[in-house]
Amino acid sequence: MTAPSPDKKPTATSQRRRSYNTGITADAVLTVALGLSREHGVEGWSLRQLLSELDTSFSVVYRLVGDRDALSAAVVDSAISAVSVPSAERDWRQWLTHLLVQMREALVECPGAAQWLLMNGVATERSRELMEAGLASLTEAGFGAEAAQAYTVAFTSTTTLIAMHDARRIPSGEPSPDHGAMLDQLSKDGPTDPRSSMEALIGKFAGPPDTAEATRAEHYRYTLDRVLDGLEARLDAIKESRK
Missing domain, CATH: 1.10.357.10 (Tetracycline Repressor, domain 2)
Structure with a gap:
C-alpha cells in the first residue's frame, strides 16, 4: 500500500536528488513528535516540520508509525505512559x-x-x-x-x-479568552459586589x-x-x- 502524501508531494527530480535518513526508528520519530507537541500542541505542528527535524521522508515515517492521525495518537499515548x-x-x-x-x-x-x-x-x-x-x-x-x-x-x-x-x-x-480581560471587566464592580469572590479567583488565574x-x-x-x-x-x- 502506498503511503499518503505529506503536506506537499516532492517532485520525482527532487526525490532522486535528495538523500534521506532511512535508518531511524519508531522511537526516534515519536521522540521528535512528542517534542514538537510539547512546544506547539499535539495538532499544532506539520508533517513538514517533523520530516525536517528527522531529515527523512514521509514514507519512512508512515512505515514506522503511520499517518498524521496515528502520530497524534502515538504522542498522546506516550504522554500518558507514565500514569x-x-x-x-x-x-x-x-x-x-x-x-x-x-x-x-x-x-x-x-x-x-x-x-x-x-x-x-x-x-x-x-x-x-x-x-x-x-x-x-x-x-x-x-x-x-x-x-x-x-x-x-x-x-x-x-x-x-x-x-x-x-x-x-x-x-x-x-x-x-484571557483571564486578564475577565478580571478587568469584573474589577469595574464595587468591592462589595457579590461577584467580588469571582474577581479574587480569576485574579489568581491571571497572576x-x-x-x-x-x-x-x-x-x-x-x-x-x-x-x-x-x-x-x-x-x-x-x-x-x-x-
Missing part, C-alpha cells in the same frame, strides 16, 4: 483521585493531549488500560452497570479543565505563572473532590436500593 495504575488496595475514591492527579501531571506537559483524549476517548493502548482498571475499581466498589458513567463523569469533568487551559496557550490564529499554575492545580483538585462527592452520594443511593 500508573493505582493499587487495588485503595478504595474507589482514593483510586480515582490518585489516577486523575497523575493524569493532570502528564497532560499539562503536552498541550492538546487533553482535548485529543476528550474527542477520541480510549483510542490508545494506555488510555484503554487505565479505563479498564478504573471500571474494575468502580464495579468492585458497587457502581455496577453505572461504572462506565461514573468513570466518564470523573474523567471528562477534570480533563476539560486542562483542555480549557491548553486552548489559551496554544496559538490558533484566533484570539482566545504570575507560578501563582496561576498553583491555582489551576488547586481548582483541578477542588473539581475532582466535588465530582467524587457526587459519585459517593450516588453510590450510597445504589447500595440503598439493593437492600
